[in-house]
Amino acid sequence: MSEFDVSPFEMDDNSLSETDIEAVLAGDQTAGPDALHDLISGLRERFEASTDVPVGAALAEFIDVVDLTTTSTHTESRRNRKMITGIGTFIATTTGKIVLGTTVAAASMGAAHAVDMVEMPGLPESSAEVIVVDNSEDSEETVPTQAHDESNAMEDEDTKEDETEEVVIKEEAIEKSDGEDSEGEGTKDRNHGQMISEFATSTELEGCEKGQAISELASSKHDDEDQDESDDAEEEDENDDEDELDDDSKDHPCKDDDLDHESEDSDHEDEDEDEDEDHEDHDEEHRGNGKAKGKSNKPDHDDDDDDDVDES
Amino acid sequence: MSSTPNPTFDAVLAAAKAGDSIAFEQLYRMLNRRVASFAAARRAADPEGVVNDVFIRVFKNLPTFEGDQDRFIGWVFQIARNRLIDETRHRQRRVDELLLAEQPTTQALVAVDDEALSQIESERLLGQLDCLTDDQRDVVLLRVVADQSLEVVAASLDKSVGAIKSIQRRAIRTLAREFEEIVPEAVSR
Structure with missing residues (x-):
């Protein structure tokens, strides 16, 4: 071509369609000179980023992840959000509501039993921990077990409570170490001997204290007047x-x-x-x-x- | 990039404007690589630092932004472009590096590692764009390296789509003329 010749790319814009330009920019090698194709493809290969740019300290104030390349925190936050969403969806269903209601009811019953508002048969009696303030030196807080054992031995619930109270009363009598028989007057109507034997077998006291307790209990009998x-x-x-x-x-x-x-x-x-x-x-x-x-x-x-x- | 409305992007953008860090992260993930490619093609000394600076500015000024997805991406690249212009103005020590990149084929190099070779090839390619104006170069890089649409490029340069078409047409013609100077010499023989 001479210097007066005009190349197609220097001609009027009407000869060069947008499609041709878009094709060249897209990397189509059928349009335009090969050198231009090499340039376009070379720029894409050399400067195309393959990994995320790490987040700096200043940018981390806006984004909660320090390094996007690890993506562990981001994945964990997404996982937590998905978990919460899943739980909420489950609760929204009928089954979820039933399960949630049952859980709440069981927790409330347990709490009520703990404060002695409700008596649950399968749970240990928290009231057993109460009571007899045993001021003696070797107090072992055996009353709870003793009361529980006695309650299991007795058939009548009323007698259970009475026995428990009776044991409590007798142990207090031991602490006072006096021969007061007024407190034993409540056992007049029962089998005094049976009561004494039960106490003797179930008590956790030992030695002198046990004997003294039994004697005190026995001395409260009316036949021994x-x-x-x-x-x-x-x-x-x-x-x-x-x-x-x-x-x-x-x-x-x-x-x-x-x-x-x-x-x-x-x-x-x-x-x-x-x-x-x-x-x-x-x-x-x-x-x-x-x-x-x-x-x-x-x-x-x-x-x-x-x-x-x-x-x- | 599609210019059609994207409800998902609109929701993310709204959340980011409200201060949601997760939405910030999504926007960052969408554009950080392309901004880094554009910065590297513009010979940025620290492309990753440029990316961080750009997105800090984006998130700080995000509450005042109004527009769709294409306009948002264009706004991000506009910030990146301005950031790179400022860096170029203060870059004096890269003159020696450019001079070294201009004559790689004629100089006899005793020992060059792969990274240096890669850098030399990159500089050769970028050197072919030096015959373009700044706007023509940015249009070509945004279309080729950042893979952005005409609408996004128009938002980046704050020009109309027709103007961007004209600019890129002239850029291609200029590049072709540069290559034609080699080919016409071969054809005329």
């Missing part, structure tokens, strides 16, 4: 003897024990000859039965004292 009276009389005699010892000399024969009374019957006769008339009946009793003497002498001792005073 006579024995109690005799015990009380013995106690009073002992108290009287002590009083006499304080007032009179120690060698006074009446201050001695029963055995001393028996052995010193003759002394009584020798020392108190003037009082034989008053003591004859009593001496015979002394010889025969020391206890009878001790008991019967109670009023006689008083009379003797009076006689002594009169004679003196």
Whole structure:
């Protein structure tokens, strides 16, 4: 071509359609010179990015991922969102609502049982943890187990509660270490022996405390009133003897024990000859039965004292 | 790139304007590679840094943006183009690199690694675009390297679609004339 010739690409725009230009820009090698095709294809191959550009610290303020190439955080956030969406979709269904309602109901029942508002048979009794404040040194908080065991042993629910209360009461009695029987009056209507045996077998107490507890419980029986009276009389005699010892000399024969009374019957006769008339009946009793003497002498001792005073 | 309305993109754009970081990430994933390619073809010293700077500006000014998908992409490349113009104006030390790239075939190189060869080839290709004006070069690179439509390129250069068609036509003709200077010499013989 000469310098006056015009190439097709220098001709009027009407000779070069948009389609040809678009074809060249798209990389179509059938249109335009080969050098132009090489340029277009070369630019695409050299400068086309294959991986995402890492996010810098400043840009990370807008985007929650530091490095898009790892995509772990992004995937995790998407996964969390998908999970939440899935759960919400499930709850929206009928089955999901039923499951959710059942779960809520079970949780509320459990909470109610924990605060003793509702009694659940399958769950452990939280009330067993209550109670008996055992101030003793070796308190093992065995009452819960004890109460639970006793409740399982009893058939009647009312008696269960009564037994529990009774055990609680008895242990408190142990702590107080007194012989009060007023609290045992509540067991009058029941088999006292059975109650004592159950307590003895179920109690967690050991040794002295256990025996003391059992004795205290047994001492609350009404059939033992006579024995109690005799015990009380013995106690009073002992108290009287002590009083006499304080007032009179120690060698006074009446201050001695029963055995001393028996052995010193003759002394009584020798020392108190003037009082034989008053003591004859009593001496015979002394010889025969020391206890009878001790008991019967109670009023006689008083009379003797009076006689002594009169004679003196 | 399609110029038809994209409801998905509109939703993402609205969420990003509201401050949703996930929407920001989606927009970033959509354009970061193409912005990096355009920056590299424009001989940016740090194409990845340019990408980060561009998107920081985009996210900061996003609440004030109004438009569809093509206009948004064009707006992103406009920011990238302005960023690269500023870098070119302050780039003085690359003159030696350009001089070195101009005579790769004539210089006898003792030992050159693959990366250097690749860089030399890239510089050779870009050197063929030096006969174009800045607008013609950017149109060609946006169409070829960034793979953008006429509408996006028009938004990037803040010109009409007809103007972009005219610019790219002249660019192709200029490139062809440069190649024709070699071919006509062969044909005339």
